[in-house]
Amino acid sequence: MTDSPLVRPAPVSGFPEWLPEVRMIEQKWLDVIRSGFEKYGFCSIETPSVEPLSVLTAKGETSNEVYALRRLQEDADDSSDSRIGLHFDLTVPFARYTAQHFNELVFPFKRYQIQRVWRGERAQEGRFREFTQCDIDVINVDHIPLYFDAELPRIMHEIMTGLGLPTWTININNRKVLQGFYEGLGIGDPLAVIRAVDKLDKIGPEGVGKILSEGLGISAQEIDSCLALARLRGTDAAIIDEIKGLGVKSELLTEGLDELAYVLDSLGNLPPGSVVADLSIARGLDYYTGTVYEGKFVDWPNYGSICSGGRYENLTGSFIRRSLPGVGMSIGLTRIFAKLLAEGLLEAGPKSPSDVLVVIPRDERWKDAEATAAALRQRGMNVELYHQADKVTKQLRYASRKGIPFVWFPPFEEGKEHEVKNLASGEQTTADPATWLPTAG
Known part of the structure; x- marks a missing residue:
């Protein structure tokens, strides 16, 4: 054939x-x-x-x-x-x-x-x-x-x-x-x-x-x-x-x-x-x-x-x-x-409308990451959940290439805090999905 x-x-x-x-x-x-x-x-x-x-x-x-x-x-x-x-x-x-x-x-x-x-x-x-x-x-x-x-x-x-x-x-x-x-x-x-x-x-x-x-x-x-x-x-x-x-x-x-x-x-x-x-x-x-x-x-x-x-x-x-x-x-x-x-007079925007990328630290934390993404969406943000557990550096590169300004890290272990990274400034801080708001980098 x-x-x-x-x-x-x-x-x-x-x-x-x-x-x-x-x-x-x-x-x-x-x-x-x-x-x-x-x-x-x-x-x-x-x-x-x-x-x-x-x-x-x-x-x-x-x-x-x-x-x-x-x-x-x-x-x-x-x-x-x-x-x-x-x-x-x-x-x-x-x-x-x-x-x-x-x-x-x-x-x-x-x-x-x-x-x-x-x-x-x-x-x-x-x-x-x-x-x-x-x-x-x-x-x-x-x-x-x-x-x-x-x-x-x-x-x-x-x-x-x-x-x-x-x-x-x-x-x-x-x-x-x-x-x-x-x-x-x-x-x-x-x-x-x-x-x-x-x-x-x-x-x-x-x-x-x-x-x-x-x-x-x-x-x-x-x-x-x-x-x-x-x-x-x-x-x-x-x-x-x-x-x-x-x-x-x-x-x-x-x-x-x-x-x-x-x-x-x-x-x-x-x-x-x-x-x-x-x-x-x-x-x-x-x-x-x-x-x-x-x-x-x-x-x-x-x-x-x-x-x-x-x-x-x-x-x-x-x-x-x-x-x-x-x-x-x-x-x-x-x-x-x-x-x-x-004429080169249009400044292209990001490749994605997402405000936040939520990473999947490992397979066991999938449900926590999914719940975090849902909580942020509920508060009016555009949120993309990374599609699989993968190296964090690869997930960060994905967010950077698509122009997603913030990367969210759910706790890698029980009892740990959430963290969010501003890709423009490089600053990474603890954050609460129920109160955090995106700010300009």
């Missing part, structure tokens, strides 16, 4: 996985994000990893990225599994969820959702085929107050500050400003111009100008005005005067400027430079209709956005005939985490 060939344990490109000491940091990040969302009254939901393909392709823009699912050994006459696919974002499942539970939800409905999503695209730096998205959205029936357009970036600011990320900015714009400005110039298809301007950071002003000129037939003077608008930056209401100074007028532009001014004014007490009005931010998806957001690392301007989102007019239009406008933002957790890990 011959052994079967070994399968090489190679990772699949675009599907990241972390060692325990790195995963522990990611879990702490998730706790910070979850706490930040809940602090503002957002409730958690979770939807299935799969949705009907009819749901996933309802919008059309990303249908080429959907992973469809089927069983490897499916029956030839059973096509049920061929109609489902992995969700590529959390917005489409949220829309389906809201429509399905419309009569049971309380509006405005404030939800957060932290889940994996899957996209069938080419893996590269900052782009993955499987990644974790952290979404918040507020939706309401018929009207969503502008107040929420300012609350969401404030929440993101608090969370990213709490994570201690390298310098970043949340860039804000308003689609009404862009569309109204282009309409004021007399451009017939302003949405096409928005999609072109959204490519500015990838292909530069010349590339955008070429699209506008050759693809859309826009005059050189109009292109100059579009690019002049896109170059404007500001951190307060003064940016509104600069936009007005370009000499373009329209009713929609005025409405957008009022909304942009409100959001900037509401966020004016945040640290200077952390929120910037950036008139080049367009967010190419057509369903955005008002405020749009895009967070970026300052030191890596060409790296993808680390948080993004915007206001939309109707989340559930594909599912129910009720107007449900809303505003949402998403933190690209995997994108942020992977970048900081690659």
Whole structure:
């Protein structure tokens, strides 16, 4: 009988996985994000990893990225599994969820959702085929107050500050400003111009100008005005005067400027430079209709956005005939985490969550060691019991390699005292399982 060939344990490109000491940091990040969302009254939901393909392709823009699912050994006459696919974002499942539970939800409905999503695209730096998205959205029936357009970036600011990320900015714009400005110039298809301007950071002003000129037939003077608008930056209401100074007028532009001014004014007490009005931010998806957001690392301007989102007019239009406008933002957790890990900016944690390792001095003392471990766990500590009687030096080395800070020695003999060793300081003292508490070494 011959052994079967070994399968090489190679990772699949675009599907990241972390060692325990790195995963522990990611879990702490998730706790910070979850706490930040809940602090503002957002409730958690979770939807299935799969949705009907009819749901996933309802919008059309990303249908080429959907992973469809089927069983490897499916029956030839059973096509049920061929109609489902992995969700590529959390917005489409949220829309389906809201429509399905419309009569049971309380509006405005404030939800957060932290889940994996899957996209069938080419893996590269900052782009993955499987990644974790952290979404918040507020939706309401018929009207969503502008107040929420300012609350969401404030929440993101608090969370990213709490994570201690390298310098970043949340860039804000308003689609009404862009569309109204282009309409004021007399451009017939302003949405096409928005999609072109959204490519500015990838292909530069010349590339955008070429699209506008050759693809859309826009005059050189109009292109100059579009690019002049896109170059404007500001951190307060003064940016509104600069936009007005370009000499373009329209009713929609005025409405957008009022909304942009409100959001900037509401966020004016945040640290200077952390929120910037950036008139080049367009967010190419057509369903955005008002405020749009895009967070970026300052030191890596060409790296993808680390948080993004915007206001939309109707989340559930594909599912129910009720107007449900809303505003949402998403933190690209995997994108942020992977970048900081690659740059060496994440300090890995221990390889174990244990506070204490209880040693097994010899087989006859197993029950005493087990009782000690149970007593410490009962008092709220994470405790690992070594798996067999072994040399104490080997057990100490095991604790050290896993980053377990304390090693507990049950009595080797009846009548003796317990002892605990702080591996950081090397200090070893007597201790009582009923009262001892871990301290920093």
